[in-house]
Amino acid sequence: MQCCRLVLLLMGQCSLYVAVLYGYELVEEKKTWEEAREYCKAKHIDLATMQTFTDLEEVVDLVGDKGDTWIGLRRQTGSTKTWSWSSPKVKFIDSEAAWKTNEPNNAAGAEDCVAMLDNKWIDFRCGLKKRFLCYDERNLKKFHLHTEKKSWPEAWRYCRNHHTDLASGDAQLTGDAFQTEMSGSAGEKVWIGLYADTWAWSDGNYPSFWNPTLFKGEGQGAKLSDGSYPALWNPTLFEGKGACVALSEKKWKSEDCSHKNNFLCNTQETNPATKPVPKPVNDPAPKPVTKPATKPDKLVLINKSMTWERALSYCREKHNELVSATNPTEQTLVQNIAMGAKTTHVWMALRYSCTLDLWFWVDNKVVKYSNWGTSEEIVDTCDMSGAMEKGGKHQWFKKNANKKLNFICREY
Structure with a gap:
């Protein structure tokens, strides 16, 4: 098949x-x-x-x-492990590592996740159940030590759901607030956000x-x-x-x-002699582009009403891509442009996969930051795309992809 x-x-x-x-x-x-x-x-x-x-x-x-x-x-x-922090904002720096003597040793095999014991790091199998330390950048209390023991993946998902992430990086794993939260865990192994990706x-x-x-x-x-x-x-x-x-x-x-x-x-199969063929509008595969590091993105409001797929094709043909809002800063930039639209909502590069049961940006980014609103509109769950309201709180709403709306293109 x-x-x-x-x-x-x-x-x-x-x-x-x-x-x-x-x-x-x-x-x-x-x-x-x-x-x-x-x-x-x-x-x-x-x-x-x-x-x-x-x-x-x-x-x-x-x-x-x-x-x-x-x-x-x-x-x-057989390869050398590459250590990374679970927080995408923190880069692992080898010189800041606080390994316990003779660690990491991969003693039990597949020891790809790291716990802290009395301020020193030890590698363990990720499926072992341990206490874990979450970091919350949104609240005054930044550190949250959870005594209910979980595997590393379970702890990571819990921290992502209820806080920001597992505690990650030298800046977080030092200081008075960190030491205060960890004061009751002497002699206990506590998961932190360090892992090795060996896959x-x-x-x-x-x-x-x-x-x-x-x-x-x-x-x-x-x-x-x-x-x-x-x-x-x-x-x-x-x-x-x-x-x-x-x-x-x-x-x-x-x-x-x-x-x-x-x-x-x-x-x-490849055929170099084949002539160019227009890209099907129903294929939301990411468009490869090289983005200059020093040139800021330009957002272009298109006051033409199109279905989501036609809007995606238009942006890729005339500009670069439908707009995405992957963080609060991008959200603010997009909503400022959206206010000039002639329709109540504007299409974004947000698409739902019925097969995988998840939302994703068509440039292949997953949806971490979100600004969903609630709507009573009946939507075909296997043909949904995301649109931002032009006014109000500029929240995102699920819309049938065949609905015709204005849209915003991103130009690199």
Whole structure:
């Protein structure tokens, strides 16, 4: 069974267009992960990799209820670990690390998450239950030590839901307020926001649904419409029970690589002579652009009423992309422009995936910051896009994608 789509690439300065038939084939033969990869490399390209939400939707639809299915994601057991903070605002600096003597040692294998013991760091398996420390940038009380023990992923999701994040970085893990909150935890191991991302695709790339690794931004941090988090990852993934990943009931989970499952292959054919073909308006794949670091974005209000898909195509043809509002600063900039619209709402680059049950920005960012309002309008849940009201509190509302509204384009 195959699933494919047409993608156009612009090559260099010579404006050579290459039409790429890119997709997936589900192979219903039971093989180990290594056997499956050998099969895919021999007959196609490699085991399936996914780098956009569109890819994820296609794969979930293709697999359906066929049972556990290998994809090309695997733990890189022999590689050097790259440590990162769960907070996307904090960069890990090796010279600021506070490791306990002889740590990190990966003693039990797959020790990819970090807890603090008496101000020193120790690596542990992420599935172990421990106390955890949340940081809340919105409240006067910044630190919250929770004594109910959770695994690292559970603690991380709890902090994201109820505070800001797990405590991250040298600036947060020092100081009087931090020491005061931790004063009652002497001799206790407490999860902090440090983790090692050792998962990579079989082609050597890293998952890019979040920025830039497994937790940073937000892979599981993408909130659903009810405020909860989607479970693309089964929690067993972090418990060291397996080094290879299978898709099972719309979730990814780790399994022993020697298990025999169905599997997905990447398929690809290229024809350099193919002429450019207009991009289908129903394919919200991100448009690749190079954004100058020193040039601020320009927001352009289009006072023409179009469906969401037509607005997306218009922005990509005439400017760069439909506008997004991924933080309060961007929200303010967009709402100031929206006030000039002729319709009550303006389209944004916000799209709902019925298959994955999550909202995402079409430039492949997940929705962490949000400004949803409530509406009694009846909306087709599998054809929803997001629009901002031009007045009032400039909140976001779910709208049928075939509704015609003004829209705002972003120009890089």
